[in-house]
Amino acid sequence: MTAVVLHPRDLAGCEHRLSLDQSHPDLVRARPDTPEARRRKDAAADHRAGVREMVRGLHSDQPAGTVVLIDPDADHATRVAATLAACADAADWIWNATLPTDRDHGRRGHAELLIRDGGGYVPVIVVNHRVSYRAKPDRRPNGVLNTAGNGTLTSPVWTWAPTPDPTRNGRNQRRDQLRLAQLTVMLLDLRLATSDVPEELRAGVIGLDADCIVVHEMAALLEDYRAVFDRRMAIAQGHIATTPRRIGECRGCPWWTRCGPELEERRDVSLVVGGNQSAALFDAGITTIDQLAHYRGDAPDDWPGNVRFDDAVLNAIAWLTDTPLIRRLAEPHVARADIEVDVDMESYGEHGAYMWGTLLTDNTDPSREVRYRAFVTWQPLPTPDEGRSFGEFWTWLNEERAAAHAAGKTFAAYCYSQQAENRWLLSSATRFPDAAGMPARAEVEAFIASDEWVDIYEAVGRNFVCPNGKGLKRVAPVAGFTWRDAEASGEASMDWYREAVGLGGSTPDLTQRQRLLEYNEDDVRATKVLREWIDGRAKDEVPHEDQVLEFRNR
Structure with a gap:
């Protein structure tokens, strides 16, 4: 037994x-x-x-x-x-x-x-x-479903x-x-x-x-x-020995307080690269951050094809030199426009999107207030009122877009990681077709595919190597932005939402509603600060990768 x-x-x-x-x-x-x-x-x-x-x-x-x-x-x-x-x-x-x-x-x-x-x-x-x-529908040329x-x-x-x-x-x-x-x-x-x-x-x-x-x-x-x-x-049963190696699930693991210091003490290479990458490096005999930081030569045989090997070397150097961001390009660039709207959506798990926060900047009129607007439902999700709030958001956004075009001005809307926003943009149009102001799904698809919908997360990846991750709360502080709430995070907002709408039969907490509004406002302001910094001071404040790679000459 x-x-x-x-x-x-x-x-x-x-x-x-x-x-x-x-x-x-x-x-x-x-x-x-x-x-x-x-x-x-x-x-x-x-x-x-x-x-x-x-x-x-x-x-x-x-x-x-x-x-x-x-x-x-x-x-x-x-x-x-x-x-x-x-x-x-x-x-x-x-x-x-x-x-x-x-x-x-x-x-x-x-x-x-x-x-x-x-x-x-x-x-x-x-x-x-x-x-x-x-x-996705797969139809033969004669129109019959295949x-x-x-x-x-x-x-x-x-x-x-x-x-x-x-x-x-x-x-x-x-x-x-x-x-x-x-x-x-x-x-x-x-x-x-x-x-x-x-x-x-x-x-x-x-x-x-x-x-x-x-x-x-x-x-x-x-x-x-x-x-x-x-x-x-x-x-x-203890018949096969194991050793810690940093992987994705370490973020929420209670043993990280033990494994993390052990990995740092031995300067384990998994601290600076992903799981498949660290396995390829281990097989090639590169087990420490120091070895990787000083490495010259081709990538290991099993190196993942979707990852630039120089980025791994740069991440190792950044860890040793405490460098938070590394510039890929001589001149960082992000799309800009006369009328700019930063957008951030808040959802509750898979139940729906309860808030669309916006921040409009008119670069042609300095006297126009840079104003935060939120389109929100506080009815507990799932609720048809989600369609009402989204319809109001979409109507406002497109009125500003149309006004910009009519005045001969350029327009752009920005988000941070459009995968999440796109999902609920499309889902809202599909689930609430009869809500006031609701666009057809084809209209949403056309907007997403246009040059006027800009993903700053993608822009960050094009312009920089991010040793500490590409999340907004990782990168925006490098540009000088600070969130008002020290506990601000997507995970924490789930708890705030439960309290804000009274899930589980509790009394809705209006202070948590205000907390969510401020959190969302900070997210859109962080996006604005970050993209303007990319297009401005970043070239002078962030070292270029060629400078960082000179570390190998020491």
Whole structure:
């Protein structure tokens, strides 16, 4: 019997974190959630509760026992017993199914749903991210929809009936797939699976939209799972040693206070490059920041093709010399106009965009006030009032744009990282077509594609190497901007929003509404300060990369 039991979450992500978690279980149990982790858990719990009520409602007209809800507040043993009893009674849908811990093999797991199919059960998990997206229409020259080659399987949320779905493409996440594989193996061992033939096994995921079940064929996933599980078990048992290396998930990891100083002490190269880049450098024998900073020669054989190798060398030098920004060009440049509008959108997770903040600058009329305007709804998302606030924003923006054109003036609107803004620009036009002032989607697409919509994030990447990251709150301070709120961040704004609109039944906090307005205003003012600085003082205040690379001559 093994003393180690792995949860599906142990199978993905940082191997060193798994090793530390297993080596220090008391610290793990006593460790409180970070605010970010708590927000994620709360949002996921709200989503699961919504799906649970949807499932119950869809089967409310069916005989008692069709849907069995396992009490989530019961202890583990009680939930396991209730799950096995529901399986023995051949319940069609079992919510919050908890499987018995397999201590012989070291596995534990639960599924938000077990759905009966034939003589066994299919595991279905509910996750708070998107698991599919609408496929772009693929039409033959004769206008007929071409669905050839689309292998995405989906099932309606009210039954288990997997069929090829030409309207969707799956968005597979490895963490989800490994969880489904572990649940499938546990069902096989309990003789509760739908088949003992791997090619006949399937599992499902209900994502954020909760409008279908994305179906996974399990045969290939089970092969991958077994290799991953064996390695992770060996790590957890101490048979394979691990060492820290900085990766994306380090930002929110509670062990970073331990790993970070260790990496800095050995000046680990992963502190200045991404995960794939650090792996290529390690394979080439470049393990420290100092080695990389003094390196001359070609990039390693496995260097990612989408990353300029000189940027990695510059990042290493910047770390050693405490250089916050490095100029790529002799003359940094960003598009400018007579009438300039900085735009920043605030959204609440996947529920919608509740605020569009703007700052208009008329460079032809110094007497015209540089004024902040916010178009906002304080009705809790999701709400049709989101369409009203967006329609007002779009109407105002296009009136200013049209007035500039009529006066023979140039116009530009700016955002920081248009990926987020574009998503809600397009989504708003699609979801609220009847709202006053709402443009057609084609009109929004034309605006996004025009030269009058400028992404300052992209401009920063063209003009500079950013050793500390390209986020607005990383780069704007170099240009001299400071946020009024010391806690300002996208993550913190999620908590402020919950309080501002009274989510969870609380009384709306008007002070948090003002806090959000000031945070949004600072974001648009930071964008203005940054782009004007790029077009002005940056050439004199930021060293050129050729100057920085001279470090190698020391």
